[in-house]
Amino acid sequence: MEFITLNIDGKEVQAPKGATVLEACRYNDIIIPTLCHDPELSSPGGCRLCVVEIEGMRNLPPSCVTTAGQGMVVRTNTATVREARKTVLELMVANHPLDCMVCQKMGDCSLAAYAYEYEVANQPFEGEKAQHPIDDSNHFIVRDMNKCILCGKCVRACEEIQGRSVIDFAYRGFNTEVSPALLPLGESDCVFCGSCVAVCPVGALTEKNMIGKGRPWEIRKVKTTCNFCGVGCNYDLNVKDGKVIGVTGNETSVVNGRHLCIKGRFGTDFIHSDRRITTPLIKRDGVFVEATWDEALNLVAEKLTAIKEKYGPDSIAGLSSARCTNEENYLMQKFMRAVIGTNNVDHCART
Template identity: 65%
Template sequence: MPTVTLTIDGQQVTVPKGTTVLEAAWKAGSFVPTFCHDPELTKPGACRICVVEIKGARNLPASCVTAAAEGMIVETASPAVIDARKTILELMLDNHPEDCLTCHQAGDCKLQDYAYFYNVKPGAFGGECKNYEIEDDNLFIVRNMNKCILCGKCLRACEEKQGRAVIDFAYRGFRTKVATALDKPLADSVCVSCGTCVSVCPTGALTEKAMLGSARKWEVQKVRTTCPFCGVGCNFDLNVKGGKVIGVTSNAAAPANGRDLCVKGRFGTDYVHSPKRLTKPLIKKNGEFVESTWDEALDLVASKFGEIKTKFGSDSIAALSSARCTNEDNYVMQKFMRAVIGTNNVDHCART
């Protein structure tokens, strides 16, 4: 593969041809912030926070959309670069609510991180701040467009990952906004609530409704697992706090789905904590289910199976195993039927 060698912050780095200056800078160990850049999405070069100084260039190019070239000399933290980045952050902060204290995204917010890193404070320019109503009228996603920095990742993810393009930029200038067709609420659009937009949002503009107010980002324990719904086999992280699953966040490392999920996987696992869960063994007595102990229930089943096996033979007993349980559960079920009951009468609904 052809390579190019360039100098970034005084350090030589060799990268494959076609690598962006941003990727090369990261490889060289330089810190370059990004908002709109996403390795899995097209590159709009829009937020401009990743600008760098390249010797001979007229302006400060956005490193995410500039190809590394042989002999290029790049400064990622020159005074001009730092001032441009600070200006961009100041502009963003002046058009953003100052509610980090109570923002759900606090602790996992790029805007917060960079403002901290560059020591940028709100109020540099002042002026009008957008003031949209918070959209909270669907069951899955809360949209607070006041926190949106218009990086456009959500709409690119919607189009490029989900193939839908439910949202796009609307209006112009300062009034530019991410909106559905005719700027209707998501609930009135063709949105299927997959939440992929939420997974890529760098700020608190898009949040999972069910998780709002349930935990600070740093309190959440993430447990990677496999989705219990259809057969695609998506992986995701169960978000756990205090022994309770509070929601799901997607995980870029998931082999079949990456950060993408469907409405069920992202928003449907709360069934685990349904008050309708069965929590005690139940034995039917006189047509009514009565709670029992495990010992009582298991002994009853063991003895009944034993009796029937003795009286009518092994083949008078059958089992439906489960396409929803784990491999291990299924293995022990068929082993139980074959080795303990003594029959091959085991099947499951492979057909629904």
């Protein structure tokens, strides 16, 4: 890798050639606040929180979209820079509900963290605040656009990662809003993968199933593999008091990074369901009754043996599931071929 040398905050440092000023700073452990930037997404340079001073450049360029140059002189923490960042935060807070106590995002909110760091006053400006109805039109995602800071990460995640482009900016000026086209999210083309929720830095997008279930500091995150299909995505089960309350992505997941589908992200409610089947059931006189595993397996073995003897092995077929592991699927076909004696074996994901 080729490196360049530049001066950041009075120190000569090195950074990979082609890196942005933000990347160069992070490469050298210099902290720059960001809200709209995400390493996996394109950079619009919209929130203006990451502004810095660069000698020879007019105004305060945003570090996330300015390429670092050889010999560049960058200052990241001057009074001018801090005041500009504080003003940006004040403007965001001025148009943001201050119901942090009951906000699902409390403790994990980037806006709150930066507002604290930059000592933003509680009510920086008097004036109008956005008044959008809360979009609660679906089972999975609650959209409270009053809390939205219009960083646009959700828009880019939907377009660039998922390729769906369900949401985009709408209206202009102070009325600007992120919105699905014309309809509420529940009636839009959204597939509820939740990628937008995963990137939202504030409480504008939240997982409906987790609302009111726990605070970030009460939650233990347990990394595991999703059991809905054979892709093998990893995620964090969010556990509070021994109960799974939801799922969040885990960026260290080799297969899927932070990204999940609707099933992995939102389909864990069965774990603690009181309607969950916990023992095998055998239908006797038209009614399912609880049975032991031995009883159930014996019954299946008897029936399969009888069918095989009477109609031959090819009268039996096995269909395996995408929810099984490779090993389980291997055993399934082995069982059908070696024990039953047929090649009638198939899999739900075979297309």
